[in-house]
Amino acid sequence: MIKVGIPRALLYYQYYPMWRTFFEELGAEAIVSPVTSRVMLQEGGARVVADTCLPVKIFIGHVLSLIGNCDFIFIPTIRSIRKNTYNCSKFLGLSAMTRAAVPEAPPILDIMVDVNKGRLRLYQAIYRLGKNFTPYPHKIRQASLDAWRTQLKYRYMMSNRGLTQPQAIAKVLGTSTPESQVESPETKTTIAVIGHPYLLHDDFISHRIIPRLKQANVKVLTPEMLADTTLESAVMKVMGRIQWTCESEIVGAGEHYLRSDVDGVINVMAFGCGPDSLMMDVIRRQATRLRSTPFMNLTIDEHTSEVGIITRLEAFMDMIYRKQRARVAVCG
């Protein structure tokens, strides 16, 4: 059986169930790299220039960890999934960058996804990808339809049932929910944590911000729990137009949650990320302007210490609890 390696990084969080369904329907086996470790960061970071953003360094580390375990590595080039809206340039060059940085990697399966070029180009790209596994076009068509159905189910679980991406992946694939994602039984306080899923849900990068909040009996809301239409209209309200795909995760989710009844909003961003620095500033200004919901930004890089993150989280939560106590005292 052909083994296709999938790095557990970047777009894995948005599309893994769909990718896995596609490859399995074509008789291949999807092999996912292990969870992120310091060794992966060190090895990945050593292959790229120093100012590359942390998630891309980690992605390269995941590719290195797959060498020897698979026949191909799947690295799609997802340029645009909405008309005139584009992904960060790092995604556009990811397969080329990986080929250059990891020449010993197994052959890379690449597919260009750009809705601006029309459906026909997309279908042709899917057929080219599928032909690595079968010569029969009807099998490729069936695999892509099944994969798309899986993606719709996955998205529904998050936006309609309030699951995070790791929880929804476990549900769709019928595996057990990771322990760090189990909900806390008592929840008196609600915090929205916004940012890219590959920052929020990678416990190594985020220093387990979400599990830590849950352990403190906090209900955590994340961007993927909102419908695409809600996120898009929130971005339009603030920006007037949608330029980057990832604006939904930060500007859209930030604007929505700042105006909802959550007790606080935490934005997690990667040091060295151009889009994040602009989008975080937009949301910080919104938070200052609205003056309704406490807001904190956490910038993470490879030198960020766990103790520093815990201290910031504790200070933020203390401030929220003080505010809640003051409100109770005023209302009697």
Ligand code: SF4
């Ligand atoms: S959006 Fe930022 S963090 Fe994500 S890949 Fe691009 S530069 Fe890196």
